[in-house]
Amino acid sequence: MTQHKRRDSVQQVRRKRAIVTGAFVGTVALGVGVAVWASTGGGPAGVAGEASRSGPADSAGRTATSPSPTPTRVYPLSQAPRTIPAVRSHTPARGPGWRPRAGERVVVSDPRLADEGRLIAGELGLSYAGGRTDARPGDVRLALGGGQGGNPESYTMTVRGGQVGISGPADAGVFYGTRTLKQEVHGGGTAPEGVVRDEPAKPRRGFMLDIARKPFTASWIEDRIRELGDLKFNELGLHFSDDQGFRIESGTHPEIVSANHLTKAQVRQIVDLAASRHITVVPEIDSPGHLGAVLAAHPELRLRDARGAATRGAVDISEAAAARTVDDLLNEYAGLFPGPYWHLGGDEYQALTAADPQASYPQLAAAARQAYGSGGTVADLATGWLNGRAGTVRAHDRTMRVWNDGFFRGTSVPAARDLEVAYWTGKEIGARPPAAYLGEGRKVLNYNDEFLYYVLGQPQTFVYPTGQRIYEQWTPRMLRGTTEVPARYDGQILGGSFAVWCDFAGSQTQDQVAAGIRMPLRATVQKLWDPGRPAMSWTAFEALANRLG
Numbered sequence: 001m002t003q004h005k006r007r008d009s010v011q012q013v014r015r016k017r018a019i020v021t022g023a024f025v026g027t028v029a030l031g032v033g034v035a036v037w038a039s040t041g042g043g044p045a046g047v048a049g050e051a052s053r054s055g056p057a058d059s060a061g062r063t064a065t066s067p068s069p070t071p072t073r074v075y076p077l078s079q080a081p082r083t084i085p086a087v088r089s090h091t092p093a094r095g096p097g098w099r100p101r102a103g104e105r106v107v108v109s110d111p112r113l114a115d116e117g118r119l120i121a122g123e124l125g126l127s128y129a130g131g132r133t134d135a136r137p138g139d140v141r142l143a144l145g146g147g148q149g150g151n152p153e154s155y156t157m158t159v160r161g162g163q164v165g166i167s168g169p170a171d172a173g174v175f176y177g178t179r180t181l182k183q184e185v186h187g188g189g190t191a192p193e194g195v196v197r198d199e200p201a202k203p204r205r206g207f208m209l210d211i212a213r214k215p216f217t218a219s220w221i222e223d224r225i226r227e228l229g230d231l232k233f234n235e236l237g238l239h240f241s242d243d244q245g246f247r248i249e250s251g252t253h254p255e256i257v258s259a260n261h262l263t264k265a266q267v268r269q270i271v272d273l274a275a276s277r278h279i280t281v282v283p284e285i286d287s288p289g290h291l292g293a294v295l296a297a298h299p300e301l302r303l304r305d306a307r308g309a310a311t312r313g314a315v316d317i318s319e320a321a322a323a324r325t326v327d328d329l330l331n332e333y334a335g336l337f338p339g340p341y342w343h344l345g346g347d348e349y350q351a352l353t354a355a356d357p358q359a360s361y362p363q364l365a366a367a368a369r370q371a372y373g374s375g376g377t378v379a380d381l382a383t384g385w386l387n388g389r390a391g392t393v394r395a396h397d398r399t400m401r402v403w404n405d406g407f408f409r410g411t412s413v414p415a416a417r418d419l420e421v422a423y424w425t426g427k428e429i430g431a432r433p434p435a436a437y438l439g440e441g442r443k444v445l446n447y448n449d450e451f452l453y454y455v456l457g458q459p460q461t462f463v464y465p466t467g468q469r470i471y472e473q474w475t476p477r478m479l480r481g482t483t484e485v486p487a488r489y490d491g492q493i494l495g496g497s498f499a500v501w502c503d504f505a506g507s508q509t510q511d512q513v514a515a516g517i518r519m520p521l522r523a524t525v526q527k528l529w530d531p532g533r534p535a536m537s538w539t540a541f542e543a544l545a546n547r548l549g
Helices: 010-029 045-051 112-126 171-188 218-228 264-276 292-297 320-334 362-370 377-393 434-439 467-473 487-492 510-529 538-548
Strands: 036-038 072-074 087-094 105-108 127-129 140-144 157-159 163-168 195-198 202-208 235-242 280-287 301-305 310-315 341-345 400-402 420-423 442-448 453-455 493-500
Touching: 036 310, 072 538, 105 112, 105 195, 112 127, 112 140, 157 171, 157 218, 163 171, 171 195, 171 202, 171 218, 171 538, 202 218, 202 280, 202 377, 218 235, 235 341, 235 493, 264 280, 280 301, 280 320, 292 310, 292 320, 292 487, 320 377, 362 377, 377 400, 420 434, 434 442, 453 510, 467 510, 467 538, 487 493, 493 510
Parallel strands: 105 127, 105 140, 140 163, 202 235, 202 493, 235 280, 280 341, 341 400, 400 420, 420 442, 442 493, 453 493
Antiparallel strands: 087 195, 157 163, 157 195, 301 310
16 A cells, blocks of 8 residues: 555545445345455445554554454345256345355255265265264255145255255155255356245156167166156156067066067166156056057967958957956066056057947957947947956056046946046047046146157157247146146146157167257256246246256
8 A cells, every 4th residue: 555545535535435335235236146345343345444443543653553354245135046947936045155065064864865865965076974963064954844735845945054954844855955956056056045945836747758669778768867857857657568569578478578678677777766866667568559569479369350350559358368468467567666656558449440340340349248238339348458457557556547548438338437547639539628537537647749749750740849839838737739728627637748759769869869858858847847937038948958957
């Protein structure tokens, strides 16, 4: 400091400090994340500090100088985290936020959170300290309790005082809180100060993969599980039996298994990895159609029409051996897939696409009359088949779903009441609108083929869906086409699933599939987590996805 500057008047100093203070207030008002240094004595920055430097004069007339005070940082209010899906609520606060540093810990209040604790510790380069009760600066503390109205997938995350606390009524919610923290750190380096309260709007958030027509490697599926977990999906559907292949090892019927398949050991590893990310694997063995791979090994079970011609992929449901074969498989794989859900298929049974099924398939008509009386129809017989397979799976305490075109109108045999509707199309013969199922009180899952079907090769009228269209136009209430069902049915719509179908398996590699579904998956989960109009534009959402990786 020069002698000239020492002689500045107190009035000049105050004028300069006032300018600095005014600039600071304007900066905060604009929301710019800039912190300024203010003295511990309060008042405009610098004024109290200048006075504190001047002590009483000594005998030589020199002025004693006291030590400078420790400054305190002033922060603007924090902004809401930028994550996919977006958090539902954030209460801002002033503070530095939290960022991971070497040596900091993840601590859990309950041993049931050990897996979640170890995972986030490894991802952020922290140490896992288990159930320690002492508190340290920088801790991430995971706890059970609280949450939003008891929703097991809800959580609260508090960033305060250099620590992070994540709590929820169940381990699923705590896991989702750690996903939010991971995205915050990876996206911006720092978790913002304040409190996040978050929960999904829909309890089922799925991705369905057709591995029957196109085999995918176990490592590719595992990579998708990690991606789905970070995005807060909670279901992975595996369609592993169809006309083109049967893709999982079988002990009861090894003769039906395709050469390129997953071993049971690989499937167990997939199921275990999914469980660690709170994802349920939902198996599908589709019947009575789409059984071509099974019928290749058992031609005696093929459905034949009145002329003796085999019907593609269809099993003869009048044959008791057909039911026994499919039930063998259902019972076998119930032990491999321990989750609570099961997909029975039920769609596109070709006998029912004939102009007169009774005339075209007289053996089915005869079996229907024998089972259900003189008025029994092929549709009755198909419904009875579905109910029979449901009984097999129900014995394993599963909740079952069936494609919407597996439910038939005008039958004397009603479909079992506990079957959920996987609504995917309205293009089938005798199609019924979604409200017909909802009006019956059925629960429905949204697989809308207008938005959520990624069909390899784009056959018929299918085109690859875009994330932008899902993000800007689709909602969970849009079950068919582009029209929403009335809001009164919202509670019956459990959620939805983005689906990959491999009709032309060679049209894309599995890496091309991963790239093609990347943004549609993110858009889908955003709308399942919060169906409202997104606050962020598509351009901003896409940029955020690229930043988060």
